[in-house]
Structure formats: C-alpha cells, structure tokens
Amino acid sequence: MNDKASTSKQDQIGREVELEATNMAHGGIAVARLEGRVVFVPDTIPGERVLARITEQKKSFLRAETLSVIEASEHRQPHVWEAASLERTPAKRAGGADYGHITPQHQRALKAFVIADSLKRMAGIEREVEVEKVAGPDDGTGWRTRVRLHVGERGNLGPMASRSNKVVYVPDLPLATPGVQETAPLREEFSPSVGTVDVIEPSGAGGARLIIGEQSPSTITEIVGDREFVLDDNGFWQVHRSAATVLTEAVQSAIDAERFDAKAANLDLYGGVGLLAAAVGDRFGSGVRITSVESDERATEHASENLADWLGASAVTGKVEHWVRSLADWSPNEKARLAAATVILDPPRAGAGKQVVDALAAVGPAQLVYVACDPVAFARDTALLAEHGYQLGSLRAFDLFPNTHHVETVGTFRRA
Ligand SMILES: C[S@@+](CC[C@H](N)C(=O)[O-])C[C@H]1O[C@@H](n2cnc3c(N)ncnc32)[C@H](O)[C@@H]1O
Known part of the structure; x- marks a missing residue:
C-alpha cells in the first residue's frame, strides 16, 4: 500500500x-x-x-x-423542524427536511436552478424554469399525508437520521398534516421486529391511521375533485395533500387537444391506481380509450375499479419496460392507433430509461406528457426522446415537497 x-x-x-x-x-x-x-x-x-x-x-x-x-x-431562516436543524449534532439530525433552513421562495429558486441546470447539462436545453407554489401554509409545513417511521434498536420510533439508517427521536413532525401529527405514536415503544410504522391520512372517510409493520392491507379512499379513488392503505398515492389535484390539472392542461384522439391507444404508464388516466378521461369524456400499465397487481385491480366510468379504459399489470416490448408485435391497425396516441408517463425516481423511450418512440405516439419526480432522470429521458425527434414543449414544475429538495416536473413532448 x-x-x-x-x-x-x-x-x-x-x-x-x-x-x-x-x-x-x-x-x-x-x-x-x-x-x-x-x-x-x-x-x-x-x-x-x-x-x-x-x-x-x-x-x-x-x-x-x-x-x-x-x-x-x-x-x-430558523429551521422549520428543530429536530433536523444545526442545533442537533449531525448524526442526530432528522432526515426528510433538507431545505427547511432555507426561505420558501429561495427553496423554489434553488429547485428551479437544479431543473434548468440538469436540462442544460444532460439535454443541451436552455430553459427558464419556475417552480410553482401549491396550496398550503407559506412556511411549507402541514402537507405530508404519509410518513414512514422506523423502530430503533430500543423500540423507539422515529425517522432515520439524514443520510443514515439510524433511527432518531423527534418530538414532532411539522411537515405532516395535522391528522398525521396527532396520530403518530412518537412516544410509544414497538418491538424492533415490527420494523416500520406508517402514518397516513387519506382524504376520504376514516381519517388518519397507522400501518404497523407488515399488517395486511385494507382499502382506503382518496378524493380528487368529485372523483373517489380506492386503493390499499400501503399502496402508492401522491404524498402532498394537494398533489393529486395539482397533477390532475397539470396533466389535463398539458395535453394538446388538437393532437388528442379519444379512440387512439392512449396510455397511462406507471399508472398506479389510475389517477392520471382518470384525469385524461375527465377532460376528454366517456368515449376515451386508455390503458394503464402498472407493476403492482393490487394497484392495477384498484385502477380497473377506479376507471370503471370509461368503457374503453383498462388496467394491466406489468413492468413498463417489459410491456412496451410487446408494442412491436401489435397489428398494423393497432400500431396506427398507437401512432395517434397520447402517452402519460409518471415513472418512479429512476425515470423511464432508454428501453422504454426507444420502444415508445418506435411506435411514434402523437404526444407524451411526462410527470417526473427526479429532475436528473427527467433530463436524461428528455435527451433520449430528443434522439428520436421528440422535443420538449411546455414545462411546469410544482413545489409538492416543501422544505425538501424534491420537486415535481410536468413536461410535454412531440415530434416537430
Ligand atoms: C410515481 S408513481 C405514479 C402513480 C400514478 N401515476 C399516480 O400519480 O398516482 C409510480 C408508479 O409506478 C409503479 N412502478 C414502479 N416501477 C414500475 C415499473 N417498472 N413498471 C410499471 N410500474 C412501475 C409504482 O408501483 C407506482 O405506482
């Protein structure tokens, strides 16, 4: 050595x-x-x-x-969560509020910078980006409808420390909704074998509740406008109390109506329980045909139920990267319907990736609306789409995770 x-x-x-x-x-x-x-x-x-x-x-x-x-x-500014602040030694600072020491307006400016910088470096695109504030207290507290707490070695319950897997004690959870804050059993002890305790507050009936360890799921409801969605309590749902509404409206307004064909093979990829397929259906009416593709079987079952208002809607279980491979085998008629399609993509943090982008571009949909929770993955996929002639059109970003570095982006793509 x-x-x-x-x-x-x-x-x-x-x-x-x-x-x-x-x-x-x-x-x-x-x-x-x-x-x-x-x-x-x-x-x-x-x-x-x-x-x-x-x-x-x-x-x-x-x-x-x-x-x-x-x-x-x-x-x-003084940190919105004392438990995550410099007042604590680094190892005991709670994770999940890494922008809490920054004024809200500047948080949004920094997020806008990161989106613009990623697009510039990875896709060669120069864009002014604005991160829009969403409804809620100005200090960015009280929004989180879902919080995961972990059981520490001594049975104590808390979040992980920042960039660590050590559970830390916290007396409060200011980023959470009031219902989640009241329900979180922060002073109770649990058997370490329980592992995690999730605290969630669905917008439908029943109020806040706990999911202790691997307990079997029960069904909850979430309300978006006049629509009710059913899902499992341990299934995916947008975390900010306004997120489902904000993204519904953003996707609806991002779709270019002139390029939308209700009878085309429209797709909602990474569809969850059908939130964004329903957004498309609610904008364009009962005749809309759309297929939701989602890897979680229970979510797909719920999506089928949630999309029952549209005879032409269906939900399939599958990994998008595998499912899109089958598009190459569709009949010429079906391929023509794909070429006329509007595709919504809302992938997890890793983004859609090359396999999915290549397979989609090969069938040439009329337009794509990409909902992204990671600016770097979004920029990487933007560059991949550009290789196939799909240009970034409108771009909006929403502060759906105040007091954290996370941000949601909605971009549209079509061929020139
Ligand atoms: C960001 S969420 C979006 C869900 C839905 N669009 C919504 O807004 O409620 C991503 C979804 O993709 C699913 N997912 C993750 N990886 C996947 C994959 N490889 N193929 C299909 N679905 C996947 C997750 O289960 C989750 O429901």
Missing part, C-alpha cells in the same frame, strides 16, 4: 474546515471546494461560509457535515 496516499486519506476524514458553498447540487447538497477538490456539504446554502467536518473521501470528491454557519446567506 502507498503509505503517503493512505495517510493523506486518513488526514481528510474528521478534518474541520471552513467551506464556501458556491452551488446547489441535485439531492439538496451544496457544493464547495477545498484545495481544488469538490466537497458536498448539506445544511448549507450557496453563498454561505460554514465550519464543516470531512466525513468521506472519494477519488474525485469529499463529503462533509456542517457544524456551524460562519457567514449566513440572506436566505437562511
């Missing part, structure tokens, strides 16, 4: 240094430089000087934890 190299490696870890953050990276972590090397440092705002401790050393970058602020940004 090279002694010199190993000594310098150890020298960095634990070293306390002053850092000046210059940028915000994807993932809510600020970027600084130390002796020419990139350092990723959380709990810091670009423009600030902080005292930080180096925690990790990789070949091309370092990671650090912020100990205190030396020169604060004008955008710094």
